Amino acid sequence: xxxxxxxxVAAAVLLxxxxxxxxxxxxxxxxxxxxxxxxxxxxxxxFKTWEGTLDFGYLQTDPEGGVATRIWDFSVAPxxxxxxxxxxxxxxxxxxxxxxxxxxxxxxxxxxxxxxFVTRVExxx
Numbered sequence: 001x002x003x004x005x006x007x008x009v010a011a012a013v014l015l016x017x018x019x020x021x022x023x024x025x026x027x028x029x030x031x032x033x034x035x036x037x038x039x040x041x042x043x044x045x046x047f048k049t050w051e052g053t054l055d056f057g058y059l060q061t062d063p064e065g066g067v068a069t070r071i072w073d074f075s076v077a078p079x080x081x082x083x084x085x086x087x088x089x090x091x092x093x094x095x096x097x098x099x100x101x102x103x104x105x106x107x108x109x110x111x112x113x114x115x116x117f118v119t120r121v122e123x124x125x
Contacts, residue, residue, distance in 0.1 A: 028103045036090070037054055043113075049075060049078065050075060052074050054074060054097075054099060073113070074116045080118075083119065096124040103115050104117065
């Protein structure tokens with residue numbers, strides 16, 4: 001009886017650990033977006049994260065009767081200094097970029113404010 005209980009507990013722990021690893025490491029989608037980065041900030045009280053905003057550069061009709069620009073919020077992984085430097089250069093140079101990103105299944109507050117993490121930056125024409 002004790003062996004069976006130990007096996008059930010071990011299986012439950014392994015299943016929970018596997019599910020947690022999947023949520024932390026797996027990507028829901030990947031892609032890219034093109035526009036001008038209008039903001040990159042280091043924010044947070046306890047967990048400082050890098051957050052940015054990309055402006056697609058064109059207007060869309062708002063269903064409520066207005067016109068709005070299309071913006072997209074993204075995060076940069078805590079250890080990705082190269083990507084942050086490229087985004088800083090794009091803001092300073094005021095040029096369009098192609099941001100490659102990976103979307104996670106869940107948003108983890110200690111990693112970023114969004115589920116979209118920029119992994120690579122290319123200058124767009």
